[in-house]
Amino acid sequence: MAQGKVTFREDRCKGCGLCITACPKQIIFLDKNKINIQGYNPATVEKMEECIGCGNCALMCPDLIITVERF
Amino acid sequence: MSIVFERTRGMVDMPLHYCPGCTHGIIHRLVAESLVELGLMDDAVCVSSVGCSVFTYNYFDCDAYQASHGRAAAVATGSKRVLKDRTVFTYQGDGDLAAIGTAETVHAAARGENVTIIYVNNAIYGMTGGQMAPTTLVGQKATTSPNGRSAELQGYPIRVCEMLSTLDGTAFAERVSVHNPANVRKAKKAIKKAFEVQTAKQGFSIVEILSTCSTNWGLNPTDSLKWLEDNMIPYYPLGNFKTPEEN
Amino acid sequence: MEKMLMKGNEAVGAAAIKAGCKYFFGYPITPQNELPEYMSRELPKNGGTYLQAESEIGAINMVFGAAGAGARVMTSSSSPGIALKQEGISYLCGAELPCVIVNMSRSGPGLGGIQPAQGDYFQATRGGGNGDYYTPVYAPASIQETVDLVQEAFDVADTYRTPVIILGDGMIGQMMESVEFKDIQKRRLPQKDWALKEHVEKGSKKLINSLYIKPEEMEPHLQKIFGKYDVIKKEEVRYEKFNCEGADVVAVAYGTVSRIVRNAIKKLEEDGIKLGLIRPITLWPFPFEAFDEISPETKAFLSVEMSMGQMIDDVKIANAGRLPVEFYGRPGGIVPKPIEVVDKVKEILGGAK
Numbered sequence: 001m002a003q004g005k006v007t008f009r010e011d012r013c014k015g016c017g018l019c020i021t022a023c024p025k026q027i028i029f030l031d032k033n034k035i036n037i038q039g040y041n042p043a044t045v046e047k048m049e050e051c052i053g054c055g056n057c058a059l060m061c062p063d064l065i066i067t068v069e070r071f
Numbered sequence: 072m073s074i075v076f077e078r079t080r081g082m083v084d085m086p087l088h089y090c091p092g093c094t095h096g097i098i099h100r101l102v103a104e105s106l107v108e109l110g111l112m113d114d115a116v117c118v119s120s121v122g123c124s125v126f127t128y129n130y131f132d133c134d135a136y137q138a139s140h141g142r143a144a145a146v147a148t149g150s151k152r153v154l155k156d157r158t159v160f161t162y163q164g165d166g167d168l169a170a171i172g173t174a175e176t177v178h179a180a181a182r183g184e185n186v187t188i189i190y191v192n193n194a195i196y197g198m199t200g201g202q203m204a205p206t207t208l209v210g211q212k213a214t215t216s217p218n219g220r221s222a223e224l225q226g227y228p229i230r231v232c233e234m235l236s237t238l239d240g241t242a243f244a245e246r247v248s249v250h251n252p253a254n255v256r257k258a259k260k261a262i263k264k265a266f267e268v269q270t271a272k273q274g275f276s277i278v279e280i281l282s283t284c285s286t287n288w289g290l291n292p293t294d295s296l297k298w299l300e301d302n303m304i305p306y307y308p309l310g311n312f313k314t315p316e317e318n
Numbered sequence: 319m320e321k322m323l324m325k326g327n328e329a330v331g332a333a334a335i336k337a338g339c340k341y342f343f344g345y346p347i348t349p350q351n352e353l354p355e356y357m358s359r360e361l362p363k364n365g366g367t368y369l370q371a372e373s374e375i376g377a378i379n380m381v382f383g384a385a386g387a388g389a390r391v392m393t394s395s396s397s398p399g400i401a402l403k404q405e406g407i408s409y410l411c412g413a414e415l416p417c418v419i420v421n422m423s424r425s426g427p428g429l430g431g432i433q434p435a436q437g438d439y440f441q442a443t444r445g446g447g448n449g450d451y452y453t454p455v456y457a458p459a460s461i462q463e464t465v466d467l468v469q470e471a472f473d474v475a476d477t478y479r480t481p482v483i484i485l486g487d488g489m490i491g492q493m494m495e496s497v498e499f500k501d502i503q504k505r506r507l508p509q510k511d512w513a514l515k516e517h518v519e520k521g522s523k524k525l526i527n528s529l530y531i532k533p534e535e536m537e538p539h540l541q542k543i544f545g546k547y548d549v550i551k552k553e554e555v556r557y558e559k560f561n562c563e564g565a566d567v568v569a570v571a572y573g574t575v576s577r578i579v580r581n582a583i584k585k586l587e588e589d590g591i592k593l594g595l596i597r598p599i600t601l602w603p604f605p606f607e608a609f610d611e612i613s614p615e616t617k618a619f620l621s622v623e624m625s626m627g628q629m630i631d632d633v634k635i636a637n638a639g640r641l642p643v644e645f646y647g648r649p650g651g652i653v654p655k656p657i658e659v660v661d662k663v664k665e666i667l668g669g670a671k
Contacts, residue, residue, distance in 0.1 A: 004075065016092030016285075016292040022252050040091065056252040058076040062096025063087055068076035113518050118383075128525055134514045136386055137527040139409050142379035145371065149383020149391075152341065152367050154516055175379065178372035 002070050004053020008043055009065040015040035019057035019066065025050050028057060081107040083132050092292020094282040095123060095191060097249045098258070099130055102162070102189055105263040106133070111158045111270065116150055118143045120163040120172075123197040127162045141172025144179035147186040158269055160187040165206040166196045169229045173205075176235070183240030183274035187265045190231060190277055193284040194303060201287030205229045208306055213287075228306065232279045236312035242274035244312040248281040248304060250296040257309075264314070273315045281307055321498045327352035327491045329461050330420055330484070331360060333468035334392050336499055339418070340366040341391040343380040345373060347399045348432045349488040350422035354394065374399040378406030378419075385415035386526035388513030390472055394420035396488075397438050398429060401446065407481055408447030412528025414512075414543065416475035418468065419453075420484045422491035425651040433651025434488035434574055439628035442485050443602040450540050452547055454554060455483045455601040457572040461495035467599075469502045474554060476507045478546050485601060487624070489574040489653065550603055557605035558597040564615045565594030567644075567663050570633050571622040572598050574653065579622055581656035586663060593663055601629070609636035618642045618666050622659055625649050642666075 006028075013036055020028045020043065027050050030041040045051060053070030078084070081103030089095045106112040112133060119127035121140035128135035138146040143161035151159040168176050168190050179186065195213055196202040203213035203220055206228045210219040220228075236244040243265050247258035258280055265276035281303050283295035290298055324332065331353050334342070342361055344354030358368040371377035377393045384391040395403060400421045410417060421442065425435035445451045454474055458464040464486060471482040514524050530536035561583055562568050571579045576597040583593045594616070596608045609619075618641050621630035627645045634643050646662040648654040 005072075012086055014091035018092055018094075018292055018296070021293050021296065053075050055076040059252045059255045060097065062089065062093055064078045064082065064096065064100055066076065067074065067078070069072050070075045071072040113520070116514060125529065128527065132523070134518065134524040135526070136383065137413075137525070137529050138382070139379065139405055142375065142382075142406070145376045145379035146383040146386075148369070148376075149341070149343065149380035149385075150387050150514065151383075152369065152380070153384050153387035153389045154514060156516065157514075157518075174372050175376055178376065182369075 002053055003049070004051040005048060005069045006045055006051055006057060007067045010042040011037045012063050012065040013040055013042035014038065014063055015042060016062065017043070018060040018062060019043050022056040022060040024054060024056065025052060027051060079104045079107055081112045081132055082130055085129065087130065088126055089123065090286045092283065092285050092295065094249045097255060098189065098191055098280050098282060099127070101255070101259045101262050102160070103131055105259060105266055106158065109263060109266055109270070111266060114157045116154060116157050116159045118147045118150065118159065118161040120161065120167040122164040122167050124162050124164055124191065125198065141167050141170070142175050143167065144172065144175040144184070144186070144188065148179055148184050151184060151186050158187070158266060160189055162189045163191070164197065165190070165192045165194065166204045169205040169231050177238070180235045180238045180241045180275045180277070183242070185269055185272055185274055187269050188277040189262070190279045191282045192231070192279055192307065193282040194228070195284050195287050197284045197287055208302060230307060232277065232312045235277055240275050241277070241313055242315050243268040243276035246279040246281070246307060246309050246312070248299065248309055250281070250283070250299045261311070268315060321496045323494055324461060324497050325352055325492065325494050326461050326464055326486065327422065328356045329465050329497050330394070330468055331356035332499065333465040334418070335360060335364050335366070337390070337469040337472040339390045339392050339472065341384045341389045342366070342368045343371050343377040343384070343391070343393050344368065345371050345377050345395060345399060347396045349424060349491050350394050350396045350420065352491070353420065374402035375406065378403040381417050382406055382410055382413070382415060385410065385417045386413070386514055388510040388515065392418045392420065394422070396421065397423045397426050400438065400441065404447035407453065408445070408449055408451065409528050410481045411445070411451035411453065411543070412449065413526050414479040415481065415526065416479050417481050418471045418475055418484065419481055420486065422486045422488060424488055425649060431651040432488065434624060434653060435649060435651055436487060436573065436575065436624040437626070437628065437649060438485065439601065439623070439625060442483050443604070451543065452602050453481045453483050454550060454603070455485050457485045457599060457601050458490060459573050459576045459597065461490070461493070462497050464490060465497050465499060466502060473505045473507060476510070477505060478550055480546065485573070487574050554600060555603050555605050555607065556599035557608045558599060559608055560595040560597065561592065562594035562596065562613065564613050565592045566615060567618050567620050567666055568594035568596060568616055569620045569622050569659070570596045570598070570629065572601060572629065575622050575624055578654055578656050579659055582659035582663070585656055585660050591663060591667065604632045604636065606636045612640065616641065618644050620644045620646060620662065620666060622654065623647045624653065
């Protein structure tokens with residue numbers, strides 16, 4: 001299976017969680033240990049090695065903060 | 072390593088003012104990506120409306136008008152009649168288009184104005200704080216229908232695509248949704264097709280996009296997607312209502 | 319150019335086409351219908367587009383779209399229809415878009431009547447829509463003057479980036495007079511570099527907008543617009559002063575009514591009474607300067623209007639408390655007769671009544 005990498009532009013994240021609903025691997029979560037410049041817990045991925053680079057998270061992100069790469 | 076997805080250059084690099092989880096942002100992206108992919112972005116003219124989408128003119132990287140409440144289709148008409156080769160589109164919500172702007176919308180369609188309407192239907196007035204819209208579902212609570220919309224008192228929600236597709240001037244009418252990735256992909260196809268219809272000078276095109284309003288629906292963003300799917304789609308069926316015949 | 323006999327409404331259309339108007343968005347209402355009819359017939363022959371809108375609101379917003387795209391554009395209506403256009407006019411002023419709006423006015427309020435009236439003076443001169451704004455208003459008194467002012471109106475609109483109103487009435491619209499389409503001296507007009515263009519220039523995003531959500535941006539926007547108004551007040555005031563030197567009474571009248579006052583002047587001469595006339599041609603800006611010099615013989619101003627008295631407010635401002643300001647008006651679609659004005663003047667002077 002292809003491997004992917006997602007990058008979040010953290011400062012622009014509003015912590016809405018729509019990316020979480022779209023991730024087939026369920027690897028995105030809101031980082032409760034972090035508060036961004038807007039005051040939200042931003043979306044993040046820890047187990048990046050599980051990302052398949054499908055891009056669903058980016059399709060659902062209303063704030064256009066996600067970049068997806070595949071290799 | 073290849074980039075599968077990145078921010079479209081069709082949108083100005085600035086934060087969007089929408090509430091967290093508001094699907095307006097997804098729809099903006101689809102419009103901008105479609106225009107860029109069709110090579111129409113630089114020539115595009117956006118007519119923004121009144122309501123949550125009032126600042127749309129800031130976000131698309133093209134010329135724009137800010138129209139008065141409901142009149143976007145008339146402004147687009149005047150603009151397109153002068154700028155015949157540019158891609159003119161309006162971006163309107165359901166209060167703007169289906170209540171105060173009904174006459175402008177219906178007659179732009181009837182005239183077959185060669186413009187594209189991006190119509191965002193979230194069944195409520197968002198900017199003003201959750202009042203009942205012409206598209207609010209029967210039984211749905213709003214700040215001006217606190218016990219839920221009553222058909223007896225307030226009548227029935229308007230199905231815009233069905234209505235406009237009866238007009239000869241309407242070339243393309245499709246209703247889509249953005250509540251999950253599969254539907255987001257379909258929505259983009261419809262938006263692209265609508266712009267192609269305009270480029271081919273085939274007449275009036277409208278894409279109605281079902282959208283969420285977590286703030287005024289009183290739900291979290293994720294539950295809002297589910298609410299849309301369970302409540303809006305049954306009343307506002309997705310699909311194409313009209314498309315030009317292939318020749 | 320030879321003279322020809324033309325109906326007022328059609329003469330407006332002919333003058334607009336001569337002035338380079340390429341777009342006209344109309345909607346039927348009496349007594350201005352000959353104008354959109356003329357434009358629908360003649361504009362396409364002259365490389366332009368006539369479009370009938372679904373309403374006056376639709377029409378004025380189409381004007382907004384076309385003006386934003388840099389076109390010379392016009393719309394017309396009559397009183398109740400002009401009332402419907404007020405939202406659009408306010409937006410046009412806010413977004414600083416040039417266009418010409420013709421009001422062949424009738425009586426009101428409400429549906430009122432279809433005969434000539436001047437009850438739209440406040441609507442035209444005070445900004446009939448929301449917010450802080452004015453529009454230049456021209457009030458022609460003959461078909462020839464109407465024709466001349468249409469050209470002027472387009473140029474003033476473009477010079478100052480503002481809507482301009484031609485305020486006629488049912489009489490001006492419906493009557494026929496001989497007109498000559500003179501070559502009016504053209505102004506040097508600024509480039510419309512703010513407008514949307516047919517071909518996009520890279521990296522110059524254009525925005526046609528009246529929204530300034532931050533008060534600290536809205537205030538300077540208004541100050542900028544009012545800066546233009548100061549120039550308009552200085553440069554564009556137009557009026558005619560007739561027979562005022564040594565006049566016993568000076569009448570103030572515009573448009574159709576000024577012609578009746580002229581007849582009254584002749585009749586009063588026979589009785590040895592001198593009636594003067596100040597005829598504002600621009601209603602906004604109002605020609606306050608015309609009132610600066612008053613002959614010592616003058617005992618009163620008399621505002622004559624086809625209304626219950628609207629311009630009289632400006633006459634009082636102009637008079638600044640120096641003389642009594644009298645009023646004679648026939649509203650509701652009734653055109654006053656010269657003898658009525660004669661009798662009013664005699665009454666003011668304490669003569670036989």
